[in-house]
Amino acid sequence: xxxxxxxxxxxxxxxxxxxxxxxxxxxxxxxxxxxxxxxxxxxxxxxxxxxxxxxxxxxxxxxxxxxxxxxxxxxxxxxxxxxxxxxxxxxxxxxxxxxxxxxxxxxxxxxxxxxxxxxxxxxxxxxxxxxxxxxxxxxxxxxxxxxxxxxxxxxxxxxxxxxxxxxxxxxxxxxxxxxxxxxxxxxxxxxxxxxxxxxxxxxxxxxxxxxxxxxxxxxxxxxxxxxxxxxxxxxxxxxxxxxxxxxxxxxxxxxxxxxxxxxxxxxxxxxxxxxxxxxxxxxxxxxxxxxxxxxxxxxxxxxxxxxxxxxxxxxxxxxxxxxxxxxxxxxxxxxxxxxxxxxxxxxxxxxxxxxxxxxxxxxxxxxxxxxxxxxxxxxxxxxxxxxxxxxxxxxxxxxxxxxxxxxxxxxxxxxxxxxxxxxxxxxxxxxxxxxxxxxxxxxxxxxxxxxxxxxxxxxxxxxxxxxxxxxxxxxxxxxxxxxxxxxxxxxxxxxxxxxxxx
RNA sequence: CGCGGGGUAGAGCAGUCUGGCAGCUCGUCUGGCUCAUAACCAGAAGGUCGAGGGUUCAAAUCCCUCCCCCGCAACCA
Numbered sequence: 144x145x146x147x148x149x150x151x152x153x154x155x156x157x158x159x160x161x162x163x164x165x166x167x168x169x170x171x172x173x174x175x176x177x178x179x180x181x182x183x184x185x186x187x188x189x190x191x192x193x194x195x196x197x198x199x200x201x202x203x204x205x206x207x208x209x210x211x212x213x214x215x216x217x218x219x220x221x222x223x224x225x226x227x228x229x230x231x232x233x234x235x236x237x238x239x240x241x242x243x244x245x246x247x248x249x250x251x252x253x254x255x256x257x258x259x260x261x262x263x264x265x266x267x268x269x270x271x272x273x274x275x276x277x278x279x280x281x282x283x284x285x286x287x288x289x290x291x292x293x294x295x296x297x298x299x300x301x302x303x304x305x306x307x308x309x310x311x312x313x314x315x316x317x318x319x320x321x322x323x324x325x326x327x328x329x330x331x332x333x334x335x336x337x338x339x340x341x342x343x344x345x346x347x348x349x350x351x352x353x354x355x356x357x358x359x360x361x362x363x364x365x366x367x368x369x370x371x372x373x374x375x376x377x378x379x380x381x382x383x384x385x386x387x388x389x390x391x392x393x394x395x396x397x398x399x400x401x402x403x404x405x406x407x408x409x410x411x412x413x414x415x416x417x418x419x420x421x422x423x424x425x426x427x428x429x430x431x432x433x434x435x436x437x438x439x440x441x442x443x444x445x446x447x448x449x450x451x452x453x454x455x456x457x458x459x460x461x462x463x464x465x466x467x468x469x470x471x472x473x474x475x476x477x478x479x480x481x482x483x484x485x486x487x488x489x490x491x492x493x494x495x496x497x498x499x500x501x502x503x504x505x506x507x508x509x510x511x512x513x514x515x516x517x518x519x520x521x522x523x524x525x526x527x528x529x530x531x532x533x534x535x536x537x538x539x540x541x542x543x544x545x546x547x548x549x550x551x552x553x554x555x556x557x558x559x560x561x562x563x564x565x566x567x568x569x570x571x572x573x574x575x576x577x578x579x580x581x582x583x584x585x586x587x588x589x590x591x592x593x594x595x596x597x598x599x600x601x602x603x604x605x606x607x608x609x610x611x612x613x614x615x616x617x618x619x620x621x622x623x624x625x626x627x628x629x630x631x632x633x634x635x636x637x638x639x640x641x642x643x644x645x
Numbered sequence: 646c647g648c649g650g651g652g653u654a655g656a657g658c659a660g661u662c663u664g665g666c667a668g669c670u671c672g673u674c675u676g677g678c679u680c681a682u683a684a685c686c687a688g689a690a691g692g693u694c695g696a697g698g699g700u701u702c703a704a705a706u707c708c709c710u711c712c713c714c715c716g717c718a719a720c721c722a
Contacts, residue, residue: 155722195722331650335717338648347720372722408722415720436716473657478650479715481657489656489671497684505681512680550670564678564686634682 147178147186148396152404152412153193153240153379156219157200160226162437162470162482163405165454168192169470170434170545171403172232176597177540179233183618189396191383192227193238194220195376199351202358212358216241229458230467231600238383240360240375249382250374251363253423254349257307257374258363262422268304268348271297305350305368312418313344319427320413326430327413328543329477332406336413344414349374377416381425398426406433432543435479452482464599465491465636471545471598488639495636498556499591503606506559506584507631509568513577517628518585518611521578523621527562529555529590533618536594545598552594559587585610586623593618602635 151171154164175190196216205215220239227234240246257263317340319325320333327333350368351359360375362368378386380399385392404412409431417427437452458466469487472494474480510516532555539548567573568580592606593616607613611627 152722198722335649339717339719342648345719371720373720376722405722406716410717410719411722475658486657486671493671496682501682501684503681505685507681509680553670560685563680567678567680569678569680636682638682638684 145184145186146189146396146400147175148189148191148384148399149174149178149401150190150380150383150399150403151192151234152402152408153195153238153376154223155195155198155200156216156223157204158219160223160454162452162454162457164223165226165230165458165466166434166437166470166474166480167403167405168227168230168232169467170432170476171401172230172234173467173471173545173597174401174403174540174543175233176600180616181593181596183537187395188235189384189392190234191236191238191380192232192234193236193379193383194223194240195372195379196220196239196241197359197370197375198372199356199358213241226455229455229463231463236383238379240379242382245388246379246382247360248387250360250370250378252387253378253381253419254363254370254374256423257419260422262308262311263305263349264308265303266306267301269299269301271299302352302355303368304348304352304371305362305365306346307349307373307415307419307422309344309347309415309418312421313340315421316340316344316414316417319417325413325417325427327409328430328432332409332413332431332433332477336409339410340414344418347373347415373411373415373419377411377419380428399428401430401432402428403432403434406435409433433477435475435477437474437480437482452484457487461487461491461639462601462636464602465495468495468549468599472549474546476543476545491636492639494553496634496638498553498560499602500634500636502556502560502563502584503588503609503635504631505563506581506588507609507629510581510585510629511631513568513574514581516630518623518625519578519582520625521582523586524562524579524583527555527559527583527587528620529587529618530620532590532594540597548594549598552591555587556591559584582623582625585629586621589615589623590618590620605632605635 149171151167154160171190171192175188178186179188194216201216202212205212208215216239224237227237238246254263316325317337320327320337320340327336349371350362351371353361353367353369356369356371359369359371362370380402381393381397382388384396384399386397402412412431420427454466465487469482469490473486473490474482510518532551535551536548539545539551562580563584566576566580568577573580588606589610589612592603592610592612595603595606604613607615609630609632610623611629612623615622615624
């Protein structure tokens with residue numbers, strides 16, 4: 144059986160998860176579910192997510208809060224894991240960069256591989272160090288030569304760092320990206336990174352002295368140094384797949400088919416990461432899927448503006464599937480998107496409650512009223528045949544256009560609503576056609592449910608169950624079992640105005 | 646001249662490559678229907694396609710100039 148390995152980036156767990164994290168989780172989950180259960184050639188899926196927990200920021204914040212760093216990161220990690228559950232994310236595994244059993248051996252092995260190849264060397268790093276910040280600040284960040292936060296002139300310091308010879312791999316990376324061996328989606332992001340590569344890559348600092356970065360993975364054979372983020376974090380994609388802990392699994396799933404990431408970390412994934420893999424003589428991931436940022440009313444979300452949308456709150460109030468739907472339908476897969484409560488509620492009412500929910504409701508109600516609540520023995524009307532929808536649907540998902548795949552489903556839902564009005568199954572004169580009409584509509588709903596599996600898993604399962612088709616996964620037209628009972632159940636998406644606000 | 650994306654109806658977007666009556670979704674208004682979650686269906690109103698100039702029988706689309714917004718600009722995940 145073919146495999147599919149998809150990852151999210153690992154969020155730095157120094158704060159609560161925000162809606163952007165939710166977007167990334169849901170996109171990756173849609174892909175995982177699609178390849179696991181809907182694609183015409185389903186694959187064995189490995190879906191990895193995790194948490195980035197090292198770095199001085201966590202160490203410092205924990206200290207300020209008077210808790211151990213372990214406790215601090217554990218608490219934040221738990222918030223992310225809670226969100227994964229809440230969003231119904233089907234990750235196969237979860238890797239943390241503080242995992243000494245599964246993660247550290249991988250990072251150290253990769254470090255050693257790069258060192259053996261002569262791709263790691265020691266050199267002096269010079270920069271402006273602010274004692275107040277306990278960190279280097281870039282020259283351009285200085286205001287009148289002073290740290291903008293502490294209003295003190297930084298010290299010009301020099302420290303020993305290990306560096307990775309990324310510059311050596313520029314041409315190789317460029318070639319692989321230009322030829323599509325490493326795909327970057329969308330095209331505009333590819334262009335961006337190709338331009339960067341054409342200007343040439345510089346070597347990157349790969350370590351920090353232990354006193355500057357006390358919370359991290361030790362550099363092999365040098366107790367005075369700790370790995371800087373690149374070798375520590377990017378390698379999660381290897382360690383999580385079992386590079387050192389489960390070699391069978393690793394052999395099966397590497398290379399990654401899709402890394403789902405945000406546009407802020409394209410360079411790291413499209414330049415440093417492939418460079419490291421080339422140096423380690425490992426295969427490169429096949430695709431990097433880059434999503435945009437979630438704005439609200441066109442503005443960045445920020446605490447100071449007080450416009451932050453909490454994914455947990457949204458999922459709890461409106462339901463997991465409704466949130467998943469909005470993120471996958473309203474936010475263009477690879478572009479920036481807007482998240483506002485008003486727009487969210489409009490989408491919920493118009494698409495979920497009125498179009499899908501009401502179609503389900505009226506069709507099942509008519510089945511109960513006119514044909515005893517059982518699926519009629521009849522042929523599917525070719526007018527509603529979903530074959531063309533399926534073709535478009537598969538194509539859009541495989542091109543990562545989740546919004547367009549959902550549009551295809553909704554186009555068919557509209558077609559069904561129109562069909563009901565045209566066929567008028569309630570008129571006495573149409574009694575003989577009722578079998579065909581209702582069978583075709585019920586069968587359409589089964590197809591909608593199947594198509595929605597990657598996106599609205601709970602709703603999809605509920606629809607199939609009520610149609611008596613939980614195990615009928617055929618994408619052919621007319622395969623709904625006849626003579627079985629259908630049940631109406633509660634509204635799939637109750638109208639918001641009717642909701643009791645507690 | 647740093648690189649890139651964008652400015653089309655009240656909102657969000659497609660159309661620009663390959664010129665040909667300006668389109669989609671939501672919202673608004675009117676009508677129809679009564680199976681349904683006051684849902685559904687039909688129709689209508691609403692746009693100097695950022696500005697100016699050019700090419701053309703014809704420009705949102707091609708060319709030139711300008712204005713505005715937003716990313717990125719390498720160690721800020």
